[in-house]
Each structure stands twice: as structure tokens, then as C-alpha cells.
Amino acid sequence: MARVVQKYGGTSLQTTERIRLIADRVIRDQEQSSELVIVVSAMGESTNQLVKLSGEVSSCTSGRETDLLLSAGEQISSALLALAIQERGREAVALTGVQAGIETEDIHGDARITAVHTAKIEKELDAGKIVVVAGFQGCAGNQEICTLGRGGSDTTAAALAAELRADRCEIFTDVDGVYSADPRYISGAKKHTSLDYNHLLTLADLGAEVVHPRAVVHAKEHQIPLVVRSSFHDQEGTNIQHYDRAASPVVGVTFQNGFSRIQVSGEIEEKEILEGLTDAGGLLGKVQLSQRHASIMIKDEYVQEISLLLNKRRNAFGIHSIHHTEGMAAVHVVFGSRDEKRRLAPLLNEKQLVSSGDVYALECHPLVWSAVVPEEHAVGAAQELHDWFMEMESKKASIAL
Ligand code: ASP
Ligand code: MG
DSSP states (O other), rough: OEOOOOOOOGGGGSHHHHHHHHHHHHHHHHTOEEEEEEEEEESSTHHHHHHHHHHHHHHOSHHHHHHHHHHHHHHHHHHHHHHHHTTTTTEEEOOOOOTEEEEEETTTTTEEEEEEEEEEHHHHHHTOEEEEEEEEEEHHHHHHSSETTTHHHHHHHHHHHHHHOOOOEEEESSSSBBBSSOTTTTTTTTTTSSSHHHHHHHHHHTTSSSSSHHHHHHHHTOOOOEEHHHHHSSSOEEEEEEESOSSSEEEEEEEEEEEEEEEEEESOOOOHHHHHTTTOEEEEEEEEEEETTEEEEEEEGGHHHHHHHHHHTTTHHEEEEEEEEEEEEEEEEESSHHHHHHHHHHHHHHHHOSSSSSEEEEEEEEEEEEEEEEEGGGHHHHHHHHHHHHHHHHHHHHOOO
């Protein structure tokens, strides 16, 4: 008998009508084979609504009371889904994160899962029940409820699948798989039928919102096959496992807003600047434009810290002036392998393919080539890069024929 963890996202549970449809689907899947543990997100936009409510009474956006408030969203979904399953004559039990044995760091708003105690879930599965767990939450050692950061229900599902030694972890969502780019913004995006953990992890880390990166880490570490698929139909989704070879030279294109560029000029000692900055974190990459200028790309939240650090060490670093520009975006191309990157990244640099603005090619990851453009050009640049590699793929395919 297969053991499967399934996770349903907010749009799949938006209304009670959809919850009833998911209940039908879950029962059908249990009949086909398996012991089922279901992890649920909060209904529709309800986490955002709860955030908004808290904003109406307080300016504090994190902390124990906020976590208590937000964790309620997932608890409502789990109770409703379990009730809907019971209504159909099947046994189901709804559990909060705490009841499901999810132990976390004592960090409110963005805790990592540190352990999963599965005795209760195992007992309920042995009793033939469908177990419905509220995602996105757990409990620190001191009995404090902590949430796992936005999108954290994916992480709950993968961590449970790992600890329960599930045969697979299925992430049901409103898109039907992992695409070569976000189909909401980029036309011609192609669905992957299979993908390596590392490729998905890189895409997720660099702004693809389809799965939470921490969920991919849990699945990868425990070699749990992940499946990303739609909850609205039965089509096959994307299977994520360990694959020796990437199916295509370029796995995807993503973009992220919220970057700043810091330009520094003077008798710059590049090595010293980089060493000084590594501690501060948040460095995406840097380009040495000439001996007298350097550009550093960092996430907005680190601008202050890094500007301060550069200012403090002006003399040591040989800096004459520091200037920063906000409102930048990073556009990333994720290659299938280091070899493909070695082969293709120089073409991207040479062709100045991203014509829409101020481009900095960065080498920030072994499989990634990134350009930085003003935010308003991010989608256009991503589209250009995506068109380029799709064209390249089709040429390759026609040569093979
Ligand atoms: N409901 C939470 C959110 O909207 C967690 C999740 O959906 O995974 O971020
Ligand atoms: Mg999500």
C-alpha cells in the first residue's frame, strides 16, 4: 500500500464548494491505493485578510499573537476538509501543526521545522483514517506556536513526507506543474514533465513561486519524489526527483523585484570589499566595471546595512564615492548543467540579448546567469531571454530530425 502526502493550496480550498470537491478527490485517491496525509493551506486569500486585520489593530507584523492569528487560517481549512470527508462516510481526523508533532525553531513568522514527531499521525493512519494537517505551523519547545513563513504549507507537507517515509509528496496547486517561466507573465512557457531537485531548488530560490524552497530541500535530503500538479484536473504534473541529466540546456527563466545597485568608485580593492560584504549577506553578485568603479547588486533589505559598512570602511576600501539606486530587478537564466552554462552564458553576454536597459551579467550561482535591469523591464527582459532559449531548443530539435 502506498503512503502519500498531498498538499492543497489556498485557491484549491477557496470556497466550501471547492473543499467538497477536494474531499471527493481525496476519497477517490485513498480508494485507489493509499494511506493519505493531507496538508492544507488557508482558504483563498484568508492569510492576507488576517494580515490586514492585524494591521487594523496593531503596527506589529510579527510575533507570537500574529502567529496565533495566522495559524488559525490553516486550522479552519483542516477542520472543514475533515468534516467534508466525514460527511461522505469516511473517517478523517483534523490536526493542528502542534497536534501533528511539527516542532520548530522559536522564531515567529519564519521558523524552520526542526523535528517531526509522527506517533499520533501513525496511530490515526493505522486506524484507517485520512489525516488532515494544518500546514504552515508548528510549535517551538516552549509551547509557542510559530509559523513557517509565507508559502510554508509546502514545507509542512515535504517535512511530513520525509519523516513518514512517504512514497511521494504531491503538491496540488492552481497551475498544472513547474514551467520554464511563470506562465502568468511569460508567453510560450513550457511545462516540465520531470525536473531534478537541484533545478527546482534553484528556480524556487530565485523567485519561481510554485513551491517553497525549504520544501524542496526536505524532499531532496530524504529523496522523496515530489509531484507538482493541478487540483482542478487529473493531468500529469511535474515529477521532481534526482535525475542525472537535465532534459534541456536551459531549465527556466525567473525574475525577482526588490534589488538595489550600489555603485562604488575609487581605488577599489575588490577583494576587500567582497570580504567585508560576505558577512552582511544578501549579496547577489558584483561586477567590476573598471579598476575605478564597482557595482554591487543586493536585495533592498540589505542596502542600509551595506551602505553603512562601506561608509565605515571608506578608507580601508579606498572608496571615493558611494551611490545607490533602488527599483532594480534580477532576471535569472537557470541552466541544466555547468557545461551548458559554460557553452551558452558567453552567448548571452556577447549578444547583449537583454536590450531593455541597464544590464549587468552576474555569475551568482554555478547554474545561473543573471542580469539586472530596472524593475519595469523585468518581465520584458525575462520574455526576451525565454524566447531566445525556446528558439534555440526548437533549432536543436529540427537538427536532430
Ligand atoms: N497560508 C499561508 C500563506 O498564504 C501559508 C501557505 O499557504 O503555504 O502564505
Ligand atoms: Mg504556495
